[in-house]
Amino acid sequence: MQREPDDHDATWRSIVENYGDPVLEPDEELAPQVEPAAPAWNPDDDSDRIPAELDDTFVPPPAPPIPRPSSDRLLAWLGLFGAPAILLFFVVTGIDIPRLVAWVLVGGFIAGFGYLVARMPSSPRDPWDDGAQL
Numbered sequence: 352m353q354r355e356p357d358d359h360d361a362t363w364r365s366i367v368e369n370y371g372d373p374v375l376e377p378d379e380e381l382a383p384q385v386e387p388a389a390p391a392w393n394p395d396d397d398s399d400r401i402p403a404e405l406d407d408t409f410v411p412p413p414a415p416p417i418p419r420p421s422s423d424r425l426l427a428w429l430g431l432f433g434a435p436a437i438l439l440f441f442v443v444t445g446i447d448i449p450r451l452v453a454w455v456l457v458g459g460f461i462a463g464f465g466y467l468v469a470r471m472p473s474s475p476r477d478p479w480d481d482g483a484q485l
Contacts, residue, residue: 430463
């Protein structure tokens with residue numbers, strides 16, 4: 352049983368020969384409808400401006416003050432960030448500090464980190480709470 356040759360070769364040949372040449376036939380139903388152009392904006396035209404008595408600008412309320420942490424948490428945060436900053440300063444500048452002071456700073460970092468982790472809330476947050484406050 353012999354199959355008749357398909358016309359695939361001829362189809363591919365025509366595609367390759369006409370590559371880059373668009374073959375478009377205009378269709379009356381699909382032709383875009385041209386709308387009249389909008390008039391150009393005229394800066395001297397006051398018809399679209401808001402009257403001065405209605406032109407209120409929004410003034411946001413003053414921001415609330417930054418909340419201050421309690422003294423124990425402030426001390427823990429200072430130990431967590433302040434101790435490494437002090438150690439880094441001394442290392443970069445090449446200033447020698449007593450070994451006891453260096454160990455106190457390392458201890459302050461560890462104590463601050465441990466305190467903040469211990470004070471974290473143990474119960475999980477509401478899964479539907481996205482944190483937004485009104």
